[in-house]
Amino acid sequence: MNFSQTDDQQMMVEAVRRSSQERIEPVLARHPVDKPLPKSAMLEIYAVLAELGITAPRIPVEAGGGGLKMLDYGMMIEQLPPVVGLSLISHEGTISRIHSGCPEDIRNRYLPDLIAGRKIACTANTEAGAGSDSGAVRTKLRIDGDWAYVTGSKMWITNASVADVINVSCTLGTDENGRSMGRRVLMDRSQCEYEVRETPVMGLQQGHLSEVVFEATRVPAGHIIGEAGDAAKTLTLAWNGNRPLIGLMCVHLAQKAFDLALEHAKTHKQFGKVIGAHQLVQQDLAEIETLIVSARLMCYSALDAIDRGVRANGSSAMAKRFATQACERAIQLAMQVHGGMGISQELGIERMWRDARMFQVPDGMNGILALIQGRELMGIGAFR
Numbered sequence: 001m002n003f004s005q006t007d008d009q010q011m012m013v014e015a016v017r018r019s020s021q022e023r024i025e026p027v028l029a030r031h032p033v034d035k036p037l038p039k040s041a042m043l044e045i046y047a048v049l050a051e052l053g054i055t056a057p058r059i060p061v062e063a064g065g066g067g068l069k070m071l072d073y074g075m076m077i078e079q080l081p082p083v084v085g086l087s088l089i090s091h092e093g094t095i096s097r098i099h100s101g102c103p104e105d106i107r108n109r110y111l112p113d114l115i116a117g118r119k120i121a122c123t124a125n126t127e128a129g130a131g132s133d134s135g136a137v138r139t140k141l142r143i144d145g146d147w148a149y150v151t152g153s154k155m156w157i158t159n160a161s162v163a164d165v166i167n168v169s170c171t172l173g174t175d176e177n178g179r180s181m182g183r184r185v186l187m188d189r190s191q192c193e194y195e196v197r198e199t200p201v202m203g204l205q206q207g208h209l210s211e212v213v214f215e216a217t218r219v220p221a222g223h224i225i226g227e228a229g230d231a232a233k234t235l236t237l238a239w240n241g242n243r244p245l246i247g248l249m250c251v252h253l254a255q256k257a258f259d260l261a262l263e264h265a266k267t268h269k270q271f272g273k274v275i276g277a278h279q280l281v282q283q284d285l286a287e288i289e290t291l292i293v294s295a296r297l298m299c300y301s302a303l304d305a306i307d308r309g310v311r312a313n314g315s316s317a318m319a320k321r322f323a324t325q326a327c328e329r330a331i332q333l334a335m336q337v338h339g340g341m342g343i344s345q346e347l348g349i350e351r352m353w354r355d356a357r358m359f360q361v362p363d364g365m366n367g368i369l370a371l372i373q374g375r376e377l378m379g380i381g382a383f384r
């Protein structure tokens with residue numbers, strides 16, 4: 001077991017850190033912190049992500065992807081502003097689905113622009129009654145000759161308002177055993193009519209989270225992708241990878257808050273000495289560091305398991321549940337170390353806390369993640 005980064009990992013991490021500081025953060029800084037970024041700004045960011053080779057990390061180099069190990073990708077995503085990281089995993093996850101589930105003509109038509117960051121993609125699964133229960137999708141698919149028609153609505157879809165391509169999970173109804181016949185449909189925004197409404201939320205406010213409404217939206221039947229009923233398997237594989245990645249986005253936020261708290265503790269004085277010289281403040285600092293280091297290691301360990309081909313359903317659920325909670329707590333403590341400044345909008349730690357809280361919802365809420373881990377331990381599902 002090796003706990004230090006290899007030379008290659010150091011180089012990749014440094015390249016992402018530098019590009020993020022010099023080329024991505026300035027784009028975010030030019031726009032209001034509480035409004036979704038315009039598409040033009042997103043495309044500027046995606047051009048940088050493409051140059052870094054992380055717009056398609058999970059597909060092989062021969063297919064135009066990055067062919068990255070998940071651990072390496074995780075270390076890189078940890079360097080990005082989390083609002084960018086979340087958008088990226090929606091985009092590249094959709095690219096992986098197109099790569100693995102679409103015929104060659106569709107791959108050739110969409111993948112080059114998506115990988116080059118000239119177009120943006122997303123995946124829409126969640127509905128009002130199909131959140132944690134992702135198999136309960138009700139959005140209807142009707143096939144009529146060369147065309148298919150989609151009717152229903154999706155909620156909380158990352159990137160939807162800026163996406164050129166949207167991968168929508170639907171159902172053809174139920175089979176003779178009462179099982180839903182799930183299908184996925186690839187929609188090209190320039191050819192399909194649907195309505196997208198941005199949803200105001202507490203954090204990650206420069207990002208895009210939308211409701212999408214389809215009213216008999218017409219798509220070529222050739223855009224129905226994947227095998228019948230393979231959606232659950234595809235989603236599980238994607239989630240296993242995404243969960244520790246989301247944990248690392250929270251680690252990014254907590255580390256930033258910790259760096260600020262440490263500096264503040266070394267310079268701000270009360271009772272005639274710097275506050276970091278008081279025992280209780282040192283305890284807070286020690287606690288914050290412990291939470292961050294354990295969260296980071298747990299996420300790395302889950303990603304490494306995926307790279308080694310070891311079943312990671314439990315470890316990846318555990319990593320996201322622990323990291324999102326630990327980092328939220330770490331940021332709260334960093335706010336505490338700052339006293340009144342901790343809750344001021346001027347410093348921005350309160351924004352980090354709001355951003356971190358957002359990550360407890362996508363790709364498995366904490367209760368669901370505990371049930372996934374429990375199922376691995378017991379061999380018994382306790383969902384229903």
Ligand SMILES: Cc1cc2nc3c(=O)[nH]c(=O)nc-3n(C[C@H](O)[C@H](O)[C@H](O)COP(=O)(O)OP(=O)(O)OC[C@H]3O[C@@H](n4cnc5c(N)ncnc54)[C@H](O)[C@@H]3O)c2cc1C
Pocket residue numbers: 090122123124125126127128130131132133155156157158159209358359361362363364365366367368371382383384
């Ligand atoms: C930032 C963000 C990005 C997102 N991006 C996307 C995206 O790109 N695409 C997409 O499709 N969706 C996306 N989502 C949606 C997200 O996946 C869902 O919101 C999530 O799955 C929870 O579903 P829900 O909101 O319907 O809550 P529910 O599933 O209704 O959960 C409500 C509560 O009930 C609990 N609960 C549910 N079932 C059980 C059970 N069996 N046992 C015990 N407790 C249970 C949950 O733990 C939770 O506490 C995103 C959400 C957010 C916040």
